[in-house]
Amino acid sequence: MDRPIYLDCHATTPADDRVLAAMLPYFTTYFGNASSVGHAYGWEAEAAIAQAREILAAAIGATPEEIIFTSGATEANNLAIKGVAESYFSRGRHIITLQTEHNAVLDPCRYLASLGFEITFLPVQADGLIDLDTLEKALRDDTILVSAMAANNEIGVLQPLAEIGALCRDRNVLFHTDAAQAIGKIPLDVEAMKIDLMSLTAHKVYGSKGIGALYVRRRNPRVQIAPQFHGGGQERGLRAGTLSTPLIVGLGKAVEIALKEMSAESARIQGLRDRMWQTLQSVEGIHLNGHSTQRLPGNLNVSVEGVDGQALLLALQPVIAVSSGSACTSAKIAPSHVLQALGLPDVLAYASLRFGIGRFNTEEECDRAAHCVIDVVQSLRDR
Numbered sequence: 001m002d003r004p005i006y007l008d009c010h011a012t013t014p015a016d017d018r019v020l021a022a023m024l025p026y027f028t029t030y031f032g033n034a035s036s037v038g039h040a041y042g043w044e045a046e047a048a049i050a051q052a053r054e055i056l057a058a059a060i061g062a063t064p065e066e067i068i069f070t071s072g073a074t075e076a077n078n079l080a081i082k083g084v085a086e087s088y089f090s091r092g093r094h095i096i097t098l099q100t101e102h103n104a105v106l107d108p109c110r111y112l113a114s115l116g117f118e119i120t121f122l123p124v125q126a127d128g129l130i131d132l133d134t135l136e137k138a139l140r141d142d143t144i145l146v147s148a149m150a151a152n153n154e155i156g157v158l159q160p161l162a163e164i165g166a167l168c169r170d171r172n173v174l175f176h177t178d179a180a181q182a183i184g185k186i187p188l189d190v191e192a193m194k195i196d197l198m199s200l201t202a203h204k205v206y207g208s209k210g211i212g213a214l215y216v217r218r219r220n221p222r223v224q225i226a227p228q229f230h231g232g233g234q235e236r237g238l239r240a241g242t243l244s245t246p247l248i249v250g251l252g253k254a255v256e257i258a259l260k261e262m263s264a265e266s267a268r269i270q271g272l273r274d275r276m277w278q279t280l281q282s283v284e285g286i287h288l289n290g291h292s293t294q295r296l297p298g299n300l301n302v303s304v305e306g307v308d309g310q311a312l313l314l315a316l317q318p319v320i321a322v323s324s325g326s327a328c329t330s331a332k333i334a335p336s337h338v339l340q341a342l343g344l345p346d347v348l349a350y351a352s353l354r355f356g357i358g359r360f361n362t363e364e365e366c367d368r369a370a371h372c373v374i375d376v377v378q379s380l381r382d383r
């Protein structure tokens, strides 16, 4: 039996063959521990990690010393948010984030609230974008951190990072961004955007799973974070644990490829997305969720009136691997908190589909998927 067409690239992506090829020698031949400073096995691993660190730093306009490897964006978000809270609480205990953030940002914030921090969960506009005036009004003298994502994992909306960064820098507030969906898809520059901390992950950009990084600014200003893992002192004491050379090589290679191919790939994928949306608009009562242009090239999030969300997903399953809301919350049947934050009524939030089109999707696949959605909606309505 054919497997369904994979259109869930916001959940994860397959590793690029070039990424896998780069990683393989580091599982076997070059298996050394980068902390073994006394012999060649350690030096080989250290050199490969240094190269990946340089690629990552260059990709976001940082220096290699500002990159800390983590197990992914969840850990990077935890390290950034809890690490800043622990280091700056004597200056203030107020943190601002968005209602549309990933749970890997919301949950650390809720945890900090339980410890006595005050969290503002900022609403967004109906198109998913932050209102900069609302943000400005929410900033207080005791605000230590603003955490606002670069690209949303459900609706693909791209927040105005440079504007948020400028506002934060002006008020002497640190700015963290979760760029898990953005790295390799849109240009990122920590200087131009005045970003102080940035979370990254490899598996959304055709890299290795279980690896990511946190960028932590070292100058103007020097950002302090309290480590959340203690142990062997790796990553300058900020994240203990033996570094996974193969996974880190995979992260570096994935980002290198994505950057090199970004403009051509974005244009192609956006073309597929726009074509799919064009086709889907023949469905009566279909709505686009999130800003129509200020979004990731491969993201299409729609709601369909008058159909049951669960029945829709169930009927699509054999043909299309797609998700409703975010994969992390789809195990429990609750409307997506992101769509709710846009003000969508629950029935529309339930009957939503998130398409994530990626590097390996073809025009034929997208056409077939769109026509399948049209047929399924029709048959559900005919019942």
Ligand SMILES: *Cc1c(COP(=O)(O)O)cnc(C)c1O
Pocket: 010, 011, 071, 072, 073, 074, 075, 102, 104, 149, 151, 152, 153, 178, 179, 180, 181, 200, 201, 202, 203, 204, 211, 212
């Ligand atoms: C996938 C994702 C995460 C979690 O990243 P992991 O590397 O899987 O821990 C966090 N934030 C956003 C926006 C994501 O899309």
